[in-house]
Amino acid sequence: MMDEIDWVDIAPRAPHRYTVIWMHGLGADGHDFESIVPELGLPDGLGIRYCFPNAPVRxxxxxxxxxxxxxYDIMDMSLERQVDKAGIAESSASILELIDREIAGGVSSENILLAGFSQGGVIALDAGLKCPHRLAGILALSCYLPTWPEIVPALSKANRSLPILMAHGLFDNVVARESGRAAFEALTSIGYSVVWKEYPMAHSVCLDEVGDIADFIRQCFHIGGHV
Structure with missing residues (x-):
């Protein structure tokens, strides 16, 4: 799968200790969240590498x-929207291979965080919940979990206590807040530690949310600062 995916890479100036793998939304590319890195205000000296994979063209x-x-493909825009679950599985497998690549490069799996917006958040959740290696956390922005409940048998024991932050806009007209909230409630109902945050925005990212994202990354990587 790795020969089918490429990515935008922001390497740290300090020795590489942590990796954030961040998936973009529908129709965007790996450059979409590149500009958020300086907005997070995390010092270069922490050694965080940001990897922004490009989804395949389909x-x-x-x-x-x-x-x-x-x-993955989307067939309709209803709350119970039909999606290409085979495509989700394929994309998740690509991200799991990317995680394996980071581990092979010397980064501890517990220092790898998955993040994603919209479609990318779906992949972050799906891949992270199934990953056999203990990860640092999952950041799922403006998304939902269309593979529920089919994903339950594939849930990894290594990540049952994984920190998860789900954030959503109150006025999201692309991925309904109710869809995101349903995923949050499904995960918490079986014992996952999920934080749910809402913001007065549409299908986007706002300044307050960026601050919460930075705090979450610090918490997951145990690097101090606000939590």
Missing amino acids: PVTINGGMAMRAW
Whole structure:
């Protein structure tokens, strides 16, 4: 799978100790969240590498079959939306291979955090919950979990106590708040430690949220600062 995925890389100036793998949303690419790195205000000396993978280009049904970067196909926009679960599994497998690559490069799995926005958040959740290696945490922004409850048998024992932050806009008209909240409630109902945050925004990222993201990364990597 790794020969089918590439990524935008922001290497640390200090020795590489931590990795954030951050997946973009539908129709975007690996550059989409590149600009958030300086906004997080995390010192270069921490040694955090940011990896922004590019989703493959594929036809997307809700966009008239137009080919664009997408982690999976979407058939409709309802709350119970039909999605390409095979595509989700394939994209998750690519991210799991990327995690293995980081581990092979000398980074502890417990120093690897998965993040994603919208479709990318779905992949962060799906891959992170199934990953056989203990990770640092999952950051799931403006997303939901369409593979629930099918994912339950594949949940990794290594990550049952994994910190998870789910954040959503109150006025999101792309991924309904109710869909995100349902994922949060499903995970907490079986014992996952999930923090849910809401912001007065649409399908986007706001300044207050960026601060909470930075705090979450610090907490997951045990590097001090606010939590």
